[in-house]
Amino acid sequence: MERPDLYVLARFLDIIYRTGSPMKRTNIQMLLGVNYPRFIEYLDWMVDHGLVLEVLDEEKTERITLTPKGIDAYHRLVDWIKETIEGVKL
């Protein structure tokens, strides 16, 4: 994937950040509302960029969690949106 859609990335980050705990792939994919191959593309991109991490839980199930870089990216995104909308003047 060359350049992912920022809106999908925002939703991806939102889902994991707000859940607050590692999530199963299928749960994220369903909430994200994209097909599975597309979801995998996004997941791979985010793993490659160090935004999310795949971990194993106690039942040895693969779960996805945000890395500190992912959390920082989400905070920066929210701050930027707020600054942008506050800066709009007529």
Add this chain to the structure above:
Amino acid sequence: MEKSSRDNGTTALSDVSAALDSVVNISERWLAFLRRRLDRVRIISSVLTGLITWSIIAGATVGLLIITYTPYYIIHNQALMLILFGIYAVAGAFSGMACYIIISRKRTPDLDELAILIAEMKDSNGGVKLTANALAAAEKIIEILPRTIRKRNQDAILFGVAAFILSVIVVHLLPLDIIVGVGVWFYFKHELDKSYAKGVSRLEGEKKLFEKKKKEFMDSL
């Protein structure tokens, strides 16, 4: 301070929620402003339509009377002229109202879309699309504003018509009244065009800056 408070998960989430709440509030204010502006444009268009209808019918009647009879006939039948002009004023008012209803029925996809985004942000209550919708709302507002500014061009015509009517009442000399009306129209058109061009170029600049920052953000990941 902000960074350290964000080290704590709960505080960070409340910071994020507060920031997104602020985005929702600001978006709502912009939506209300844009709707007021749109309604103002509708009213101005309707008033202009009413005045143009009245002027065309009244002008045609006076012309017809002058051709058929003489200016003397018009001068000595002022009561009839007043009744005719009154009827035409009512016709003008109706055409203005009809224009308002027709324009109001016209859909405003941009504003509707913004309203949906805001409603979703408010309903989602921490849902999965909150940040994406906040981003979409910011982008939508930046996209709509330059177009809204352009739609104020009719103001100059209205000022010209108002000046013409005022001149007809005060001066009573048609060629001069026309000169006053056209003069005021062109003056305001020139001034408004200047200020609109400035405003539009600034807002277009904001749009470009938004795209640039979006790219910078993606590159930073």
